[in-house]
Amino acid sequence: MPKLTRRQFFKFTAASVAASYLAEKQAFAKDNENDKTYPLMTAGAATSYGICHFCSVGCGIEIKTKGNEIVSTEGLKNHPINEGALCPKGRSLKEMHNSKLRLTYPLVRKPGSDKWEPISWEDAISKIANKIKEVRDNTFEKTITTKDGKVVKVNRVNGMFSLGSAEIDNEEAYLYTKFNRALGVQYYTHQAEI
Template identity: 45%
Template sequence: MDVTRRGFLKLTGLSVVALAAGVGIDPAAAQAKGYTLKIDGCQKIPSICHFCSGGCGMLLYVKEGKLIHLEGDPDHPTNEGTLCPKGASLGAVAYSPQRVVKPRRRAPGAKDWEEITWEDALDRVAEKVKEVRDATWLSSEETPDAKSGHSISYTVNRAEGIAFLGSAEVDNEESYLISKFCRVLGVPYNEHQARI
């Protein structure tokens, strides 16, 4: 049997139509069955998206300690089951092969990054924070007094050479600890990425 390309396409199209009409394939039912198989055996955990201050509700499906699926919580009053692209991509963020999971350092003048240990990274950060804090520490500030004409000295105790920029990946509890840490160091510039 010699079948041309056009004849093959006609036969394929007619076969699909005949099969769908005769068997009664329901795409919605097939999709629902696929979804059920995907989350079968998962623990459903309600959560809140932490990308912005919107507080959208999410449902996380976890199996054996690994996130299998996530979706918007339809019962949550903020988002009613929808998620923005950032919230919907949280699963990819957690298991992305491009995610950096070990500290790296690029030496001055070097072109490539080298992996270092967590101890080395923490020691390096602590040394730099101490160095900059000591170099930029301001214990008092003088301002002129309009009434007397003399300058008045105020205690300020701040390190003006350090600033902290928060992240969309930081939750409320971590933000609280970061603000406390900045106050202990005397850092007056504590900002969040959402305002910049």
């Protein structure tokens, strides 16, 4: 194996730096047949900044949009948490908005059926509210008796569990907690603990 001299090392290093600089600066892809140039998908896109909502880490995200469509999501380079990095969930965030498979209406599967059917938002909210009331009425516990025989007022619901979401901000999380406490739900947690 031939030995690499100091001069050869500097030549290879300079060539590598020049090649990577040129590759980074090239903003157009060439079509060999017609010698046409095509702009990048983010050319002319509006840029917005925010926080990724998939988990509780709080990575900074840069979102590029054209019209009503998200064309790119990237990590925010100067964000103190992720410093430009973004996990696959954050990177694919655009599909939450752009996907044709995304549901935009509620579905219900009736007893004995093997398929889901669309229902109106009013019906869905009504069904959820009725089910919450039914479970609360059936599992509400006003008092408990301690080991020493004292009767203690607890006013709690034992038949419900509520799981919070990283999709909500601090203010919404505060309201979520207050809502659970108002219902008497004692078993609730946040997605970040799972």
